[in-house]
Amino acid sequence: MHHWKNGQRTEYRLKWRAAIIWELAHENKTPAQVAKDLHTTVKTVKKWSNCFEDQRIAGLYDLPRSGAPAKFNVQQRCEVIAIACDRPINYGFHTHPYWTLHILTEAAAHHTQGPKMSRSSIQRTIKHNDLHPQNDEMWLYSKDPNFREKVNDIVSLYLHPPKNAVVICMDEKTGMQALERKVDPQPALPGRRGRFEHEYIRHGTQSLIAGFEITTGDVVAQVRSTRKADDLLAFMEKLAKVYPDQQIIIVWDNLIIHKDSPSGRWRKFNEPHNNRFSFHYTPIHASWVNQVELFFSILHKRCLKWSSFRSEKELKEAVMAFIQHWNEEEGHPFNWTFGGYSMQNEPKEAA
Numbered sequence: 001m002h003h004w005k006n007g008q009r010t011e012y013r014l015k016w017r018a019a020i021i022w023e024l025a026h027e028n029k030t031p032a033q034v035a036k037d038l039h040t041t042v043k044t045v046k047k048w049s050n051c052f053e054d055q056r057i058a059g060l061y062d063l064p065r066s067g068a069p070a071k072f073n074v075q076q077r078c079e080v081i082a083i084a085c086d087r088p089i090n091y092g093f094h095t096h097p098y099w100t101l102h103i104l105t106e107a108a109a110h111h112t113q114g115p116k117m118s119r120s121s122i123q124r125t126i127k128h129n130d131l132h133p134q135n136d137e138m139w140l141y142s143k144d145p146n147f148r149e150k151v152n153d154i155v156s157l158y159l160h161p162p163k164n165a166v167v168i169c170m171d172e173k174t175g176m177q178a179l180e181r182k183v184d185p186q187p188a189l190p191g192r193r194g195r196f197e198h199e200y201i202r203h204g205t206q207s208l209i210a211g212f213e214i215t216t217g218d219v220v221a222q223v224r225s226t227r228k229a230d231d232l233l234a235f236m237e238k239l240a241k242v243y244p245d246q247q248i249i250i251v252w253d254n255l256i257i258h259k260d261s262p263s264g265r266w267r268k269f270n271e272p273h274n275n276r277f278s279f280h281y282t283p284i285h286a287s288w289v290n291q292v293e294l295f296f297s298i299l300h301k302r303c304l305k306w307s308s309f310r311s312e313k314e315l316k317e318a319v320m321a322f323i324q325h326w327n328e329e330e331g332h333p334f335n336w337t338f339g340g341y342s343m344q345n346e347p348k349e350a351a
Contacts, residue, residue, distance in 0.1 A: 017048050017060045024049055072117060077125050079112040080104075084126055084133040099133035144283035154251055154280055154289055158214055158336055165247035168211040168220075168239065169292040172227050172255075173299070178203035178315040181308040196306055204312045208299075208319060209235045211250075212292040217331035219295060221323050223316040229257055233269060240273050250279045253287050294334050299323075 016038065023034045024045070031045045038045075051059030084104060088096040091107040104126075105119045117125075126133065144150065161167045183197035207227040211220045220242050224231050239248060252258050258281070260266045270277050282289045303322040309315040 013062075014060055020045055020048050021052050021060075072114060072121060076112050076114045076117070080108050080117065080122060080125050081129055081131065083107050083111060084131050098136055101134070104133065140285050142283045142285040144286065147283040147286065150281065150283045151286070151289055154282065155336075157249060157251065157280065158291070161215060162247065162249070165249055166243050167214045167249045167251060169214060169290050170209075170211040170250050170252045171287070171290055171292045171296070172232075173208040173210065173296050174205075174227050176206045176208060176223075176304060176315060176319070178205065178309040178312045180310050185306060185308065194306070200308075203309060203315075206312055206315050206319070207231070210292055210295065210323070211235075211239060212295050214291055214336075215333055217333045218327050219323050219331065221320065223319055225312065229261075229265065232257060233265075236269060236277070240276070246276070248277050250277060251282065251290055252279070253282050253290065254284055291334050291336055294336075295326075298326075 019038060020034055023029045023037065024031070029037070031042045031049070035042045035045045048060065053059075083091065084099060088099055088103060088107070091111060093103050093107070096103055101119055101123060105117070105122050108122055109116050157167050179200040180203060181197050182199045182201065185196040186194060188194040204225075206223050206225060208221060208223050209227065209231065210222075213219070220235075220239055222231075222235050222238060258279070266277070266279065287293055299319070299322060303318060307318065309318065
């Protein structure tokens with residue numbers, strides 16, 4: 001009790017109550033004398049003395065308080081949640097694509113029963129239910145009727161690549177811009193982020209065609225000014241030279257140029273190569289199934305995003321230099337996973 005009465009970190013109310021008990025028990029003062037010394041009433045002194053006698057130290061703590069009665073009932077809060085999960089246009093806000101706290105408060109005032117809810121009450125309601133109606137994120141939904149089968153086919157190639165075959169995830173990164181910053185980027189300093197000037201000069205674009213070998217992480221690439229059928233055929237010839245003795249399994253998307261033309265573009269290409277090439281297509285609107293997209297993300301962040309290029313030639317050299325560095329120093333397979341549903345990877349299924 002003495003420690004509580006004189007403790008520097010003890011709450012004031014507990015120190016004051018401990019002082020009452022101390023003076024009663026250790027200084028043998030009467031309740032009236034203690035009330036006079038501590039500038040309180042005899043009734044208060046007796047109250048805390050009785051609490052201490054009944055519960056000892058625990059009696060000096062405040063009991064939990066029930067708080068003020070709820071002003072808004074559960075139904076009204078559920079109505080606010082329902083509004084927040086809808087679109088503003090359905091409540092007359094045609095110029096607002098998503099909710100703000102202000103217009104959500106207005107909508108609740110006109111479309112819920114009971115007393116009007118304040119902005120802070122609306123905010124507490126959506127926060128308590130982990131709702132973020134003011135934020136949106138990109139979502140790409142695949143309407144491919146064979147989505148599951150195609151994903152399982154490709155993932156089975158990732159997990160169990162056939163023997164004497166290479167699996168190449170392939171795609172094009174078009175429109176890489178040779179942007180020259182008008183002012184040289186500034187490096188980061190203690191307490192300040194790196195900065196780059198928003199004004200730039202355009203020097204044209206280049207297109208990258210790349211194939212990512214899933215078991216080694218090696219990248220085969222070419223950079224050209226165009227992305228046409230001839231460019232793609234030239235890249236395929238390059239792949240055939242890099243892997244001269246193996247079956248080559250290509251994973252790519254559903255671009256028209258990737259499909260066989262009426263003239264049989266890929267059939268004619270494949271014949272001189274002993275039909276070593278086979279093609280697997282990702283589901284429609286599901287390019288994320290293709291592992292080369294991960295490499296493109298790395299390339300963009302580390303080679304393109306913050307750089308300044310004075311010509312298309314400089315851009316091409318930088319991209320090819322980064323890919324060479326990747327192949328020689330950093331190349332590695334990706335630990336690719338998919339969490340949408342359980343994959344059908346039993347040996348029977350994979351066969």
